[in-house]
Structures are given as structure tokens and as C-alpha cells.
Amino acid sequence: MRRSIWLLVIIFISCTISACGKPRQIMGRPVVLYEKDVEPEEEVIENEFLRLRFLPHTAEIILQDKTSGVEWYSAPPDASTDKAADYITAQLMKSQFTLQYADVSGVGETMYSGPQSVEQGFCEYELIEGGLEVRYTIGNVSRSYLHSSRDGRKTDGILS
DSSP states (O other): OHHHHHHHHHHHHHHHHHHHSOOOOOOOOOOOOOOTTOOTTOEEEEOSSEEEEEETTTTEEEEEETTTOOEEESSOTTGGGOTTOOHHHHHHHTOSOEEEEEOTTOOEEEEEHIIIIITTTOEEEEEETTEEEEEEOOSOTTOOEEEEOTTSOEEEEOOO
């Protein structure tokens, strides 16, 4: 059990570190599986202890401990059909993360990765050596903002 927890931590840290590195143009390769209850468009990464399944259409991650068969879901299974969930809870259940921010006047906004990124097609992924890299663009990508560059000059640009 301790090995699988450490392996999960190592996978999480390596994915986080690889996401912080320089962008690379590595094309993902789809893995087609013909197993029961496995969608053919999912990506699979595995080692001797864990199996990671990634569902591109929802950006969900399913991690399975091979020794015990226990599965961990990044989002509740069948979250879209939960009739007891209110609107906010349904958005949270369909999302991998939320982004909360306030504008200059202090008005707060919350954005959800599910409806405001994945469902609009603003999510990309690729298999990289030893892992999976998922990139989200959230919100309205056509907006342009005035922002300062590192040297202090103001420039027009699109933030994503």
C-alpha cells in the first residue's frame, strides 16, 4: 500500500514538473483497447503497480491499483446524471479544477475547467515520455488584454 502511495506521489510530481518545463512538440499516440468497459478513445499509461486511464472528452483521470483493483476517480462517475446536485455542485463534479480570481474592482469570478475549457474544446493533451501532459485554456480565448511585460513595457496580447 505504501509503495502505491509513493508511486502515485511520484507520478503526480513528475507530471507537475513536466508541465512547468519548456513546451515541447511531442505528438501523443492513441492507445486503442478492446477490453470490456474501456472506451477506445482513452489513453492508458501503466507500470507494474498502477494503471492510469485518461478520458480526453471529459479530461477525467482514473487511477487503478493493480494489486488490489481499487480505482480513484478525478471526478465522480456519472456526475452529469446526479439529480440531487445543484448547478454549482454539478459544475464542480464535471471539472478537474476551479479558478477563482477578482478583477481590479474586487468583483470575484469562478471558472470551472469542465464547462469553460474541456466542453468547449480548449483542452489539449499528449503522452510524453513517462507521463501525460494536459494543457487547459479556460475562459474566452478571443479576448485580448493590456498587460505588462517583464521589462515593464505595456503590450497588447492574448492571455491563455
